[in-house]
Amino acid sequence: MSKHAVETQGLSKDFGTGDSVVRVLRGVDFEARHGEMTLLVGPSGCGKTTLISVIAGLLDKTGGAMAVLGTDTAALSSSEAVLFRRRNLGFVFQQYNLLPSLTAAENAAVPLLAAGMSRKAAVAKSSELLERLGMGPRLNALPNTLSGGQQQRVAIARALIHGPKLVVCDEPTAALDHESGHSVMKLLRETAVGPDRAVIVVTHDSRVFEFGDRIAHMDDGQITHVDTKGN
Amino acid sequence: MNFVAWKMLTGDKAKYLGLIFAIAFSTFLMSHQASIFCGLMNRTRSQILDVRDASIWVMDPKTQYLDEVKSLPDQDLYRVRGTEAVEWAVPLFKGLARTRVHRDGSFRGTILMGVDDVSLVGGPQDMALGKLDALLQPDSIILDRVGYKFFFPGEPLELGKQVEINDHLLTVAGICNSSAPFVNLPVAYARYSIAIKLVGSERNLMSFIVAQPRKGLSADDAARRISAATGLRAETASDFGWRTIWYYIQNTGIPINFGITVLIALIVGTVVAGQTFYLFTLENLKQFGALKAIGVTNMRITGMILMQAAIVGSIGYCIGIAMTAAFFEATKNNLDLRGFYMLPEIMKGVAVTVAGIAFLASVVSVRKVVVLEPAVVFRG
Numbered sequence: 001m002s003k004h005a006v007e008t009q010g011l012s013k014d015f016g017t018g019d020s021v022v023r024v025l026r027g028v029d030f031e032a033r034h035g036e037m038t039l040l041v042g043p044s045g046c047g048k049t050t051l052i053s054v055i056a057g058l059l060d061k062t063g064g065a066m067a068v069l070g071t072d073t074a075a076l077s078s079s080e081a082v083l084f085r086r087r088n089l090g091f092v093f094q095q096y097n098l099l100p101s102l103t104a105a106e107n108a109a110v111p112l113l114a115a116g117m118s119r120k121a122a123v124a125k126s127s128e129l130l131e132r133l134g135m136g137p138r139l140n141a142l143p144n145t146l147s148g149g150q151q152q153r154v155a156i157a158r159a160l161i162h163g164p165k166l167v168v169c170d171e172p173t174a175a176l177d178h179e180s181g182h183s184v185m186k187l188l189r190e191t192a193v194g195p196d197r198a199v200i201v202v203t204h205d206s207r208v209f210e211f212g213d214r215i216a217h218m219d220d221g222q223i224t225h226v227d228t229k230g231n
Numbered sequence: 232m233n234f235v236a237w238k239m240l241t242g243d244k245a246k247y248l249g250l251i252f253a254i255a256f257s258t259f260l261m262s263h264q265a266s267i268f269c270g271l272m273n274r275t276r277s278q279i280l281d282v283r284d285a286s287i288w289v290m291d292p293k294t295q296y297l298d299e300v301k302s303l304p305d306q307d308l309y310r311v312r313g314t315e316a317v318e319w320a321v322p323l324f325k326g327l328a329r330t331r332v333h334r335d336g337s338f339r340g341t342i343l344m345g346v347d348d349v350s351l352v353g354g355p356q357d358m359a360l361g362k363l364d365a366l367l368q369p370d371s372i373i374l375d376r377v378g379y380k381f382f383f384p385g386e387p388l389e390l391g392k393q394v395e396i397n398d399h400l401l402t403v404a405g406i407c408n409s410s411a412p413f414v415n416l417p418v419a420y421a422r423y424s425i426a427i428k429l430v431g432s433e434r435n436l437m438s439f440i441v442a443q444p445r446k447g448l449s450a451d452d453a454a455r456r457i458s459a460a461t462g463l464r465a466e467t468a469s470d471f472g473w474r475t476i477w478y479y480i481q482n483t484g485i486p487i488n489f490g491i492t493v494l495i496a497l498i499v500g501t502v503v504a505g506q507t508f509y510l511f512t513l514e515n516l517k518q519f520g521a522l523k524a525i526g527v528t529n530m531r532i533t534g535m536i537l538m539q540a541a542i543v544g545s546i547g548y549c550i551g552i553a554m555t556a557a558f559f560e561a562t563k564n565n566l567d568l569r570g571f572y573m574l575p576e577i578m579k580g581v582a583v584t585v586a587g588i589a590f591l592a593s594v595v596s597v598r599k600v601v602v603l604e605p606a607v608v609f610r611g
């Protein structure tokens with residue numbers, strides 16, 4: 001049993017087959033600890049998104065070892081992986097990916113609905129969370145009437161509503177202006193991180209580096225070095 | 232998740248209405264055209280259905296259907312009566328005559344039915360004005376409402392008017408409701424002896440013999456015995472009706488043409504609904520991907536899409552059927568369109584077809600979503 005939320009050793013991932021194989025992850029040693037926000041930074045195309053996709057069980061690994069909350073997500077069958085994600089993971093995407101015809105409160109309630117909770121109970125719970133995230137006045141607004149920062153708040157509520165142990169965010173501030181980006185990171189920091197909960201944020205926005213407890217630098221499919229808050 | 236599926240579907244009003252319209256349109260076309268087809272085919276046996284007091288029809292073996300008849304010699308009537316299968320048997324004349332009104336000389340081909348002089352078997356049962364017995368008066372006929380309306384347009388139903396049939400002056404002694412003949416000509420009834428006098432010169436004029444089976448014998452059995460005993464073709468009214476319908480199905484372009492319309496409605500409905508539904512799914516692909524990443528199973532998503540298709544299918548079907556029903560309701564009092572209505576079988580058949588369309592339309596979308604890699608949600 002691993003002691004960290006996420007640990008990978010020599011993780012590799014290839015795309016394509018035969019002559020056109022591209023090795024995107026080339027032996028990644030990465031960790032994300034409980035109670036911390038881990039930033040994954042690096043130039044575009046270095047494999048950050050691929051790495052968190054493998055960690056989240058959205059892609060299979062090609063080689064290496066990995067434990068996510070004690071489970072090798074790449075070894076799960078696809079239906080087990082779906083269940084695992086539903087129970088343990090929360091996602092925040094760059095493009096928010098909210099359902100356009102659902103209200104803010106309904107969007108944030110989707111993971112609860114997917115787990116079988118009734119609409120009423122789920123929306124009540126998500127409304128409560130959205131209020132805490134400062135979205136109280138816009139509970140019934142449709143996504144296209146919300147600003148980018150507000151949509152990302154709804155997406156964060158959706159990622160947290162079911163109390164996941166691991167929250168994975170891919171460039172959550174890339175589509176936002178500096179101020180909104182800052183407040184979204186602050187919100188994630190305050191609400192997503194907890195003693196038994198870990199957050200991984202992929203970013204190449206150096207302005208938000210201050211929020212990370214640990215910053216893993218990635219280049220060309222490998223982790224080059226890790227900075228921790230202390231030094 | 233059902234309400235999520237519902238909201239996804241109805242969130243885009245234009246697409247939602249487009250889908251419903253496509254289904255409603257093809258439902259209407261299919262049910263309307265199929266109903267008209269069935270009504271038209273049913274009309275071919277109208278004069279058989281209108282003879283309600285005899286269950287067996289006897290005719291020359293060469294007679295293929297109701298409207299083209301090889302006449303029987305008189306002695307055949309006695310041969311049929313001679314079989315112990317029948318309670319009674321009477322002659323029936325069916326022919327075409329030219330009816331004319333003196334006032335303005337307007338004329339029209341008319342189906343002339345000659346019914347037994349004594350029993351009046353085969354006479355109209357559904358009288359709009361007057362009684363069947365009126366045929367017993369000299370030189371009298373019963374004319375149907377279509378004929379009356381044509382020869383005396385705008386005049387109220389009234390007995391005692393005069394018409395000429397093949398230059399013989401006759402009195403309209405009764406007005407009846409007839410089932411619409413295939414070509415929707417007027418129908419006139421006279422006694423057999425008058426009818427053959429009107430038409431005239433041929434040696435044999437007996438079109439049919441209609442009969443009723445002896446007590447305790449089914450019409451089927453009796454018909455079989457008559458055939459065996461006389462060598463004539465004898466069959467039940469229902470069998471003769473169906474044989475007439477089949478004749479029209481096999482010998483006219485009607486079924487093919489209606490079939491083509493129904494097929495086009497089917498194809499257009501499927502293609503438009505399928506296309507719209509597919510585009511709708513494509514546009515939501517990212518959202519479906521997000522749902523998959525979040526942990527919604529493929530089964531669940533398939534259920535959502537099928538539910539969306541079922542909703543659209545049911546609403547579209549109901550609207551389309553309502554349109555067809557409204558059409559037949561609006562035309563039910565039109566004399567020329569009588570006999571056209573929607574059969575329950577057609578409603579059921581179209582329901583099954585629409586369910587098929589909705590299913591096909593969603594299958595492509597389901598496939599697309601099921602094979603979707605949830606990892607796409609991270610791609611820009």
Ligand SMILES: Nc1ncnc2c1ncn2[C@@H]1O[C@H](COP(=O)(O)OP(=O)(O)O)[C@@H](O)[C@H]1O
Pocket residue numbers: 015016022024043044045046047048049050051
């Ligand atoms: N499905 C795929 N098939 C082939 N190549 C891919 C696929 N996904 C990503 N790649 C390639 O892998 C590399 C890393 O991509 P990605 O993980 O998205 O980088 P980052 O998120 O760091 O910008 C890129 O060169 C990209 O083209």
Ligand SMILES: [Mg+2]
Pocket residue numbers: 048049050170
């Ligand atoms: Mg990326």
